[in-house]
Amino acid sequence: MEAIVDFALLAGLAAWAVAIVRLRSLFGAAMLFGIYSLHCALIFVVLDAVDVAFTEAAVGAGISTVLILGTLAITGIKLEVRHTRALIPLLITGTIGAALIYASVDMPLVGDPNAPANLHIVPDYIEGSATEIGIPNVVTSVLASYRGYDTLGEVTVIFTAGVGVLCLLGRGKPKRSRKPRG
Amino acid sequence: MTTIGLFNYWIVFVLMMSGLYIVIVSTNLIKKIIGLNIFQTSVFILYISIGKVSGGTAPILVDGITLYSNPLPHVLILTAIVVGVATTALGLAIVVRIHSAFNSIDEEEIYTTSD
Amino acid sequence: MEHHIVLRVVAKLLIPVILLFALYVQFHGDYGPGGGFQAGVIFGAGLILYALIFGLQTIKKVVTPSFVHYMSGVGLLLYAGVGVISLFKGGNYLDYSFLSADPVHGQHLGILLIELGVGITVAFVMVSLFYAFAGYRQADLKVPPDTGHEATEKARDAVLEREPQ
Numbered sequence: 108m109e110a111i112v113d114f115a116l117l118a119g120l121a122a123w124a125v126a127i128v129r130l131r132s133l134f135g136a137a138m139l140f141g142i143y144s145l146h147c148a149l150i151f152v153v154l155d156a157v158d159v160a161f162t163e164a165a166v167g168a169g170i171s172t173v174l175i176l177g178t179l180a181i182t183g184i185k186l187e188v189r190h191t192r193a194l195i196p197l198l199i200t201g202t203i204g205a206a207l208i209y210a211s212v213d214m215p216l217v218g219d220p221n222a223p224a225n226l227h228i229v230p231d232y233i234e235g236s237a238t239e240i241g242i243p244n245v246v247t248s249v250l251a252s253y254r255g256y257d258t259l260g261e262v263t264v265i266f267t268a269g270v271g272v273l274c275l276l277g278r279g280k281p282k283r284s285r286k287p288r289g
Numbered sequence: 290m291t292t293i294g295l296f297n298y299w300i301v302f303v304l305m306m307s308g309l310y311i312v313i314v315s316t317n318l319i320k321k322i323i324g325l326n327i328f329q330t331s332v333f334i335l336y337i338s339i340g341k342v343s344g345g346t347a348p349i350l351v352d353g354i355t356l357y358s359n360p361l362p363h364v365l366i367l368t369a370i371v372v373g374v375a376t377t378a379l380g381l382a383i384v385v386r387i388h389s390a391f392n393s394i395d396e397e398e399i400y401t402t403s404d
Numbered sequence: 405m406e407h408h409i410v411l412r413v414v415a416k417l418l419i420p421v422i423l424l425f426a427l428y429v430q431f432h433g434d435y436g437p438g439g440g441f442q443a444g445v446i447f448g449a450g451l452i453l454y455a456l457i458f459g460l461q462t463i464k465k466v467v468t469p470s471f472v473h474y475m476s477g478v479g480l481l482l483y484a485g486v487g488v489i490s491l492f493k494g495g496n497y498l499d500y501s502f503l504s505a506d507p508v509h510g511q512h513l514g515i516l517l518i519e520l521g522v523g524i525t526v527a528f529v530m531v532s533l534f535y536a537f538a539g540y541r542q543a544d545l546k547v548p549p550d551t552g553h554e555a556t557e558k559a560r561d562a563v564l565e566r567e568p569q
Contacts, residue, residue, distance in 0.1 A: 113296070113297070114296060117296065117297060117300040117334075118300070120300065120304065120334075121300050121303045121304060121307075124303070124304050124307040124308075124327055125307060127307070127311070127323065127327065128307050128310060128311055133317060133319055133320060136320060136323055137319075137323065140323050140326065140327075143327070143330070144330065147330050147333070147334065150334060150337075151333075151334075151337055154334075154337045154338060154340075154341045154358070155340075155341060155342075155345060155346060155347045155348070155357075155358035156337045156340070156347070156358070156362075156363045156366070157347045157349075157437040158363055158367055158437050158438070158439065158442060159333070159337060159363050159366050159367050159370065161429070161437055161438065161442040161446075162367055162370045162371060162441055162442050162445060163330075163333070163370055165442065165445040165446050165449050166370050166371060166373075166374045166445050167330070167370075167374075169445070169449040169452070170374055170445060170448060170449055170452065170530055170533075170534075171326065171374045171377055171378075173452055173456070173534065174374070174377065174378050174381055174533060174534070174537055175319065175322070175323070175381065177381075177534070177537035177538055178319060178381040178384055178385055178537060179319065181385050181388065181537070181540060182319070182384070182385070182388045182394050193314055196310055196313040196314050197310070199309075199313070200306040200307075200309050200310045200313070201306075203306060203309070204302050204303065204305075204306040207302040207305070207306075208298075208299055208302055211295055211298040211299065211302070212295070214295065214298060216294055216295060217294065217295065217296070217297045217298070217338050217339075217341055218341045218342060218343030218344075219342075219343070220342045220343065220344075220345070220356070222339070224339050224340065224359060224361075224362070225340070225342055225359045228361070229359050229360065229361050232360060232361065233348065233350070233357055233360070236350060237350055239507075239508070239511070240508065240511045240512075240515070241508040241511065241512065242434040242435065242511075242512065242515065243349050243350040243351070243434070243435050243436075244348075244349050244350075244433060244434055244435060244436065244437065244438075244439075245348040245349065245350065245357065245360040246348055246349075246360045246363050246364055246367065246437075246439070247433050247434055247438075247439045247515065247519070248511075248515065249360050249361060249364045250364045250367065250368070250439060251439070251440075251514070251515040251518050251519055252500060252511055252514070252515055254364060255487075255498040255500075255518065256497075256498060257364075257368070258368060258483075258518070258522065259483055259484065259487070259498070261368040261369075261371070261372055262479070262480055262483055262521070262522055262525050262526075263480060264372050264375065264376075265371060265372055265375045265525060265526060265529050266476060266477065266480050266525055266529060268372075268375035268376050268378065268379045268529070269375060269378075269476055269529035269532050269533060271379045271382070272378050272379055272382045272532075272533055272536050272537075273473070273532065273536055275379075275382040275383060275385070275386055275536075276382050276385060276386075276536040276537065276539075276540045277536070277539075277540065347437070349435075349436065349437065367439075367441055367442075368441060370441075371441045371444070371445060371526055374445075374530075375529060375533070378533045378537075381537070382536065382537075385537070385540060
């Protein structure tokens, strides 16, 4: 049952992606991307990643869609996308995709409890979360305690990206020196 | 439960290549950023699929359950999503500045203007 | 936006619940799904929803841009500060076991504090990103303020459609 739900959701996600590729309207693509992200969140729930699903639903369907629409409001919302000639890119992506699928045959099956990724260090985290840290949510204890440096780095990246946007777009206050072009 | 097999990975590759295709083919900078975001979400699904354990539950410890999915990819992707939106915003900010400098967000128009 | 009465009423009902839910996700993250990143984006999305419905000027009266910019640094400093305190207490950087006499209690305290730092930074960086994008148009193009009247709507459209150069 779980596998059927997984198949159906993933096939739907691929359909959204193809729709985004084919769509010429930029506004439509932005809205479809919001739906795509919410759909992604559903898949994360099926794959047991509830914390990730939470974040993806709030970020993908909420904030990043709002930011793309905000950019469209500045650059003009009625833009149509032009595509260049598609034959060579189609060949390139087709070849890379085929190579990746060929490579995936050697990967451990999805859900294999004995896959290398599931055997190294992770059992220690799950056990230690109960004994050393004492909180039930293993994701929180790995995020905040076992990999605290990692998270500090990520928060710094977020802060720096915010500072970068403020440098590029100003602090939202009108500048006296900036004349309207005309 | 029947096995999921490798289906997740194949869909991930389809999504990845759709994102790459958008980045190559589209001349519009915002559409390119949407393509990069699709590529990014495909990597998220790849990681989460690697961490899935059949018959396991979400990694929140409860008495009586011994099998949990792998929490480590969840941690990596959780932070990557939020970092991803911050870097996307940075990309969009550069697009806005390009628009105010060239009055266009279409690559080819920008090339012809800057000649 | 005065004519969007359904949106305004529903948003007024929902926004307090969204903000409260963000706080729940923040402080219940140790026991259920949740944590600083999730709570931060939900809190930020709640504030952005308010700005979208009631206008940028309205929210800037309460959540001023300078407050947003300070807070996005404060969260990061709180995170790094917890690490420094654990250094002074005799442990390694970000080793929460030294924050309290009982190591497990120290871990609880450390995780609570750094998750709070993460939540503050993420929430206010998201809001400041929105302010930057939403404020740019008005600052750059001198668009008349959004009052919802038809005449000003037309003036806004005229400014936005006008070709720079």
